[in-house]
Amino acid sequence: MSLVRLNIKGISYSQTQNGAYALILNEVDGDRKLPIVIGAFEAQSIAIALEKEIRPPRPLTHDLFKNFADRFDIVVKQVIIHKLVDGVFYSSLICERDKIEEIIDARTSDAIALALRFDAPIFTYKNILDKAGIYLKVDSKKEDKDKPSEDSILVDDILSGELEPAVSSEDFSSKSLEELHKLLEEAVANEDYEKAAHIRDEISKR
Structure with missing residues (x-):
C-alpha cells in the first residue's frame, strides 16, 4: 500500500460540543483533508507545538517525552496513521536508536504532538485517505467584516461539510x-x- 504524506492544516474547537476539538490533516499532493476529533489536552499540546513563539513555563507531557528521548538518543523518524476502525485512527511511531528501528503503537493525537516536536513527517495509507478523506469548501457569503480572514476549521464545520472563519x-x-x-x-x-x-x-x- 502506498503512503500519502500529510500536513497539519488547522486545529480548533466545537462551538456546540463541549471539549471537542478537530485536528485537520491536509494531503500534501492533493486537496483532501483528514479530520480527526481529539481531546482538549492533546489539542493544546499540538497548538503549542505549532505556535513557535509560545513557550510553556514548565514542560508539558509531550515536551517531557521529547527531552527524555533526546537524553537517550532516541529519534522519532516518522508517524504513520495505519488503521481506521469504527471511526478511530490508529498510529505508529517509527523510532530509531543506535541505528536500530522500532515501531511503537500510539494514539494519533499523541503521535502528531510528538511528530511536531521531532520535526518528523506524518503519513497515512492511500486506502485510509480514500475512506475518510473529505473536501472542505469555503463559503465566501458567510464571511463578514467581524470575522478574521484566516480559515479556521471547527468540528461543527466538519459535520456540516463547510468551512467558516472562527470568531475570536x-x-x-x-x-x-x-x-x-x-x-x-x-x-x-x-x-x-x-x-x-x-x-x-x-x-x-x-
Whole structure:
C-alpha cells in the first residue's frame, strides 16, 4: 500500500460540543483533508507545538517525552496513521536508536504532538485517505467584516461539510504592540494558550 504524506492544516474547537476539538490533516499532493476529533489536552499540546513563539513555563507531557528521548538518543523518524476502525485512527511511531528501528503503537493525537516536536513527517495509507478523506469548501457569503480572514476549521464545520472563519472571543485590535506583548506574557504565564495564540496572531498582523 502506498503512503500519502500529510500536513497539519488547522486545529480548533466545537462551538456546540463541549471539549471537542478537530485536528485537520491536509494531503500534501492533493486537496483532501483528514479530520480527526481529539481531546482538549492533546489539542493544546499540538497548538503549542505549532505556535513557535509560545513557550510553556514548565514542560508539558509531550515536551517531557521529547527531552527524555533526546537524553537517550532516541529519534522519532516518522508517524504513520495505519488503521481506521469504527471511526478511530490508529498510529505508529517509527523510532530509531543506535541505528536500530522500532515501531511503537500510539494514539494519533499523541503521535502528531510528538511528530511536531521531532520535526518528523506524518503519513497515512492511500486506502485510509480514500475512506475518510473529505473536501472542505469555503463559503465566501458567510464571511463578514467581524470575522478574521484566516480559515479556521471547527468540528461543527466538519459535520456540516463547510468551512467558516472562527470568531475570536476577544478583540485585541485596539491594543498597542507594547500592551500586546505584555498580554502575551501574562497569557503564557497563566497557561491560557488559546488566548496567547490570538494575541500572537494580532502581533503578526502588525
